[in-house]
Amino acid sequence: MNRALNGQRFSWQRLRAMMFKEFIQMRRDRLTFAMMVGIPMMQLILFGFAINSDPRNLPTAVFDRDHGPFGRALVAHMVASGYFRVVEEIQEDAQIEAGLALGRVQFVVSIPEGFSREVARGRRPELLIEADATDPAATSNALGTVSVLAWHALDRELRGPLAGLRSGPPPFELKMHRRYNQEGITQYNVVPGLMGVVLTMTMVIMTALAVTRERERGTMESLLVTPLRPIEVMLGKIFPYVVVGYIQMTLILVAARVIFGVPVVGNIGVLMVASVVFIMANLAVGFTFSTLARNQLQAMQMGFFYFLPNILLSGFMFPFRGMPEWAQRVGELLPLTHFLRIVRGVMLKGNGPEEILGEVGALGVFMLVVSVVALKRYRQTLD
Amino acid sequence: MSAAIEVQGLTKRFQGRTVVDHLSLTVPQGRILGFLGPNGSGKTTTIRMLCGLLTPDEGEGRCLGLDIRTQSHAIKRQIGYMTQRFSLYEDLSIRENLDFSARVHGLPERKARVEAAIERLGLTARRHQLAGELSGGWKQRLALAACLLHQPRLLLLDEPTAGVDPKARREFWEQIHAMAAEGLTVLVTTHYMDEAERCHAIAYIAQGKLLATGSVEEVIRGAGLTTFSVAPAHGGAETGLLARRLRGVPGIELVAPFGALLHVGGGDREALLAALEPFRREADFLWREDAPTLEDVFIQWMPAQSPGESRP
Numbered sequence: 028m029n030r031a032l033n034g035q036r037f038s039w040q041r042l043r044a045m046m047f048k049e050f051i052q053m054r055r056d057r058l059t060f061a062m063m064v065g066i067p068m069m070q071l072i073l074f075g076f077a078i079n080s081d082p083r084n085l086p087t088a089v090f091d092r093d094h095g096p097f098g099r100a101l102v103a104h105m106v107a108s109g110y111f112r113v114v115e116e117i118q119e120d121a122q123i124e125a126g127l128a129l130g131r132v133q134f135v136v137s138i139p140e141g142f143s144r145e146v147a148r149g150r151r152p153e154l155l156i157e158a159d160a161t162d163p164a165a166t167s168n169a170l171g172t173v174s175v176l177a178w179h180a181l182d183r184e185l186r187g188p189l190a191g192l193r194s195g196p197p198p199f200e201l202k203m204h205r206r207y208n209q210e211g212i213t214q215y216n217v218v219p220g221l222m223g224v225v226l227t228m229t230m231v232i233m234t235a236l237a238v239t240r241e242r243e244r245g246t247m248e249s250l251l252v253t254p255l256r257p258i259e260v261m262l263g264k265i266f267p268y269v270v271v272g273y274i275q276m277t278l279i280l281v282a283a284r285v286i287f288g289v290p291v292v293g294n295i296g297v298l299m300v301a302s303v304v305f306i307m308a309n310l311a312v313g314f315t316f317s318t319l320a321r322n323q324l325q326a327m328q329m330g331f332f333y334f335l336p337n338i339l340l341s342g343f344m345f346p347f348r349g350m351p352e353w354a355q356r357v358g359e360l361l362p363l364t365h366f367l368r369i370v371r372g373v374m375l376k377g378n379g380p381e382e383i384l385g386e387v388g389a390l391g392v393f394m395l396v397v398s399v400v401a402l403k404r405y406r407q408t409l410d
Numbered sequence: 411m412s413a414a415i416e417v418q419g420l421t422k423r424f425q426g427r428t429v430v431d432h433l434s435l436t437v438p439q440g441r442i443l444g445f446l447g448p449n450g451s452g453k454t455t456t457i458r459m460l461c462g463l464l465t466p467d468e469g470e471g472r473c474l475g476l477d478i479r480t481q482s483h484a485i486k487r488q489i490g491y492m493t494q495r496f497s498l499y500e501d502l503s504i505r506e507n508l509d510f511s512a513r514v515h516g517l518p519e520r521k522a523r524v525e526a527a528i529e530r531l532g533l534t535a536r537r538h539q540l541a542g543e544l545s546g547g548w549k550q551r552l553a554l555a556a557c558l559l560h561q562p563r564l565l566l567l568d569e570p571t572a573g574v575d576p577k578a579r580r581e582f583w584e585q586i587h588a589m590a591a592e593g594l595t596v597l598v599t600t601h602y603m604d605e606a607e608r609c610h611a612i613a614y615i616a617q618g619k620l621l622a623t624g625s626v627e628e629v630i631r632g633a634g635l636t637t638f639s640v641a642p643a644h645g646g647a648e649t650g651l652l653a654r655r656l657r658g659v660p661g662i663e664l665v666a667p668f669g670a671l672l673h674v675g676g677g678d679r680e681a682l683l684a685a686l687e688p689f690r691r692e693a694d695f696l697w698r699e700d701a702p703t704l705e706d707v708f709i710q711w712m713p714a715q716s717p718g719e720s721r722p
Contacts, residue, residue, distance in 0.1 A: 244497075244499075244500070245493065245495035245496070245497045246497045246498070246499060248463065248491075248493045248497055249491070249493055249497040249498070251463055252461050252462075252463060252486055252489070252491045253486060253511075253514045253515065254483065254486050254487050254514065254515060254516075255514055256483075
């Protein structure tokens with residue numbers, strides 16, 4: 028039989044009919060359309076402006092026990108390099124630990140007593156720079172700069188009889204101490220961080236889908252007409268995923284230890300307790316999305332839209348301090364940012380409850396605000 | 411005896427469009443009210459307002475003696491609502507679905523009740539089968555069983571028998587009547603005329619307005635319709651052709667084929683007789699005046715309204 032008559036030949040007309048229908052449906056689904064424009068825009072802004080793999084202006088504390096001219100000159104040169112920004116003058120040893128553990132400063136420069144005198148005598152005194160190296164990417168360039176800078180930093184100060192010290196090795200011995208991650212192993216930073224990323228992705232998308240599915244399948248209406256109250260539906264939907272979240276965390280923790288050899292300095296129990304706030308915060312976000320999305324596709328898209336800034340601005344992929352001020356402010360609003368500080372703090376720095384309290388508090392505020400929005404959005408009535 | 415449903419002036423608008431327009435309705439306890447009307451006439455919206463899923467823009471009323479605006483939570487405990495779509499969980503088994511309903515209502519002796527419901531359904535052997543695998547008739551039976559578990563006093567059924575075979579429909583109605591005899595009040599929407607005639611009373615709604623209420627006979631009488639059955643007098647006579655000629659003639663409001671017969675009718679008897687005069691003189695057809703059916707009444711009401719437009 029003739030193929031053309033049989034209608035088996037490729038038909039431009041039918042192809043056009045199909046494409047035309049697709050365009051109509053695309054246009055009808057406003058949210059999908061907005062996402063198709065919004066997601067590239069967001070990527071453009073985040074990748075183009077916010078991300079910087081060569082972080083500068085890193086907060087630095089100076090512990091100057093010498094108060095001599097050479098120490099001050101050296102610090103001035105470090106600041107001039109653009110990598111360091113002195114935010115704190117500390118007076119005692121305990122502050123070094125605190126500044127680094129809380130992540131308030133990235134570096135602590137310790138100038139020993141008699142530094143200037145020893146330099147002048149050509150005895151090459153020790154100068155200690157301690158760095159929070161949990162994220163090797165954030166510190167490596169800065170530390171590299173210091174070792175180069177050390178050779179000539181004091182040239183101008185070494186005058187007259189001291190001019191002879193200009194040539195040869197630096198007039199002091201530079202000691203760099205990479206705290207928390209001595210060998211600068213990237214996995215130590217990435218694997219704990221991954222815990223936060225995995226939790227964000229699954230918790231948000233799972234909850235968003237779970238509720239949207241009820242609506243899409245028409246079971247929501249029956250649910251609404253039962254005596255179930257909104258808070259009961261919300262908690263009942265969320266709780267099973269808290270359990271899933273803990274299973275995921277355990278898996279990653281075991282993998283971090285066994286496969287990647289990530290040290291676990293702090294108390295896992297503390298981490299587990301703190302995580303509940305983070306998990307709940309993400310679930311509340313997912314629940315809010317489910318009240319906005321009309322179908323599961325939209326819920327997925329919203330989840331992705333939320334995931335993108337979380338992964339880029341939280342300090343997971345790129346050093347948090349490398350971002351411009353505005354991006355850091357946005358990052359501070361995201362729960363993943365705070366969770367990363369908690370999980371890295373506990374696992375690598377050995378932080379305890381007191382050190383992570385501030386971050387847990389931030390997560391708690393986020394969770395409360397989003398939960399209120401979710402409950403308000405979830406309507407007991409259909410109107 | 412108090413009324414199970416008693417609402418006045420119920421109104422609901424969606425984006426400026428009035429979906430339910432000052433609807434007042436009373437259903438005495440233990441009665442079955444058939445809620446009829448074309449698609450999109452506001453039946454589902456009315457039901458949703460009755461059970462507290464939607465807040466009415468205007469109007470007030472009581473369901474089982476409870477205020478529909480302020481006491482919807484208490485109403486929800488005492489009603490069973492079967493939605494238009496099968497709304498149990500397709501990925502849960504028959505037993506799990508019923509068990510969930512029982513738990514949500516906090517029923518005592520849950521397991522026994524669920525087992526009894528499964529037995530009554532005759533699904534004991536299949537209780538672990540997923541609800542999604544059931545046929546249309548069985549889904550409907552299961553959904554009904556689920557909304558009866560907590561022994562509601564009022565049952566709201568939104569097109570419960572759509573897509574269900576005649577045998578299952580008949581059994582369904584027998585069950586409904588048996589329960590009504592025990593005092594359960596039922597409000598049921600349907601498009602089937604035979605089902606409408608099984609109700610104690612019917613209410614007809616169009617464009618959100620209640621056009622008629624009462625027993626089937628009262629509604630038919632109230633419509634004041636005069637109808638004729640037209641049969642072909644010989645093999646060459648075509649009722650189809652006659653129907654085409656009759657349509658649009660002033661005074662004739664109903665032209666509906668019933669097999670080989672044609673139903674012709676109108677609300678104004680004098681005008682109808684005058685309009686039919688020239689046609690009745692033709693020898694090709696036999697004209698016989700008969701009692702209008704409920705369907706005649708509905709069809710006469712329907713063409714004036716198309717969905718989304720208001721009646722002129």
